[in-house]
Amino acid sequence: MPHLTPSPVVGADVTLRPWSEDDTDALVARINDPDVAIFLDLVPHPYTLDDAREWLVITADGWRAGTSATFGIHVPGVEGAAGGIGLRFLGELDEGAAEIGYWVGTEARGRGVATAATRAAARWAFEAVPGLERLQLRAAVENVASNRVAEKAGFTREGVLRAQRFNVRLGRRVDFVMWSLLREEL
Numbered sequence: 001m002p003h004l005t006p007s008p009v010v011g012a013d014v015t016l017r018p019w020s021e022d023d024t025d026a027l028v029a030r031i032n033d034p035d036v037a038i039f040l041d042l043v044p045h046p047y048t049l050d051d052a053r054e055w056l057v058i059t060a061d062g063w064r065a066g067t068s069a070t071f072g073i074h075v076p077g078v079e080g081a082a083g084g085i086g087l088r089f090l091g092e093l094d095e096g097a098a099e100i101g102y103w104v105g106t107e108a109r110g111r112g113v114a115t116a117a118t119r120a121a122a123r124w125a126f127e128a129v130p131g132l133e134r135l136q137l138r139a140a141v142e143n144v145a146s147n148r149v150a151e152k153a154g155f156t157r158e159g160v161l162r163a164q165r166f167n168v169r170l171g172r173r174v175d176f177v178m179w180s181l182l183r184e185e186l
Helices: 021-031 049-065 113-128 144-152
Strands: 009-011 014-018 068-074 083-089 097-104 134-140 156-167 172-182
Touching: 009 113, 014 113, 021 049, 021 068, 021 083, 049 068, 068 113, 083 113, 097 113, 113 134, 113 144, 134 144, 134 156, 144 156, 144 172
Parallel strands: 097 134
Antiparallel strands: 009 014, 014 068, 068 083, 083 097, 134 172, 156 172
């Protein structure tokens, strides 16, 4: 596993900061957005302050173990974290690969925030982890905005994972588009 040091990442019009206690109120408010919750069905809903505090422990553990790196997305004009982005290093499953995921609250949508954050996180990951060769991203086929972000961030659409996972909030299995970005494509 890579050795990771939690530190801010500055991108075009976004700053990615490792999650902290200061982010809990914004995290609770924004992750309870129905448009976020529908696709993040593995996240508790309604999301509480206790859930946010538990998330802070999980993210700190991921940084220490080198298994994940998670950030709050901060943008001008939005108080607190406007969204979140994270990388999960696949390690034993697939050395040299990681998966990236993101969400953005209502106040920051339609401004290119998720795309800028995805580019910044990808750049950071390839610089911070020398053996990293592939970033992959899965987005529900129905999540048009998330798929648009992947494309605008420079990821290549590889195909559709049919009936890939059961979404409890939708009450059915959903298809996901698989996207990838290779080190040399950044």
